[in-house]
Amino acid sequence: MNFTRQLKYKCQWYGCDLVVVDRFFPSSKTCSNCGHVQDMPLNVRTYDCPDCGLSIDRDLNASINLRDAVGSTVNACG
Ligand SMILES: [Zn+2]
Known part of the structure; x- marks a missing residue:
């Protein structure tokens, strides 16, 4: 069972985008500029x-990176 895929499906069903930020995303190692x-x-x-x-x-810097990773594709869900 693929939990992320199910979540994605549900999100699509409800008309919103799901953005999964990789937990290994190097937010504190990446220059936000x-x-x-x-x-x-x-x-x-x-x-x-x-x-x-x-x-x-x-x-x-890390929080800016995470914000940018999530970006403008996120809609309020529900
Ligand atoms: Zn830089």
Whole structure:
């Protein structure tokens, strides 16, 4: 049984999109500005991007990435 597929089916039935964010999505390792990925040890609190120069709190960076991953395709369900 594929739970995600069933959920997707139900969501389609009710006319909304289901977005499943991969739990291995590297939200804290990915630059929320340019998409650069780098290792982020837990003791590093600020994401400093060598590519675009972004310097941002790691949690803020991660939450922006998750928001963008979910994006504008989500509709309110029900
Ligand atoms: Zn960057």
